Amino acid sequence: MPLAQCPICEKSISKRAYACPNCGEPDPFNSKVKFKALSYIFWIAVIVGGVYAFWTYGLPLLIDFVHDI
Numbered sequence: 001m002p003l004a005q006c007p008i009c010e011k012s013i014s015k016r017a018y019a020c021p022n023c024g025e026p027d028p029f030n031s032k033v034k035f036k037a038l039s040y041i042f043w044i045a046v047i048v049g050g051v052y053a054f055w056t057y058g059l060p061l062l063i064d065f066v067h068d069i
């Protein structure tokens with residue numbers, strides 16, 4: 001497994017460690033923070049895509065629907 005230095009105690013620990021086994025530092029490589037940023041970007045893409053789909057497909061349909069009344 002890939003090893004990396006713990007930023008707190010500088011011991012070699014697994015990069016996938018969720019806590020340093022030597023000093024007990026939780027999340028020494030900020031893997032949870034990275035995951036949060038990724039899901040944040042994912043949701044922004046979903047929202048932007050949804051708004052874009054609404055403006056290009058939903059809005060003309062809505063305008064047609066309103067005109068029919």
Ligand SMILES: [Zn+2]
Pocket residue numbers: 006007008009010011020021022023024025
């Ligand atoms: Zn450590």
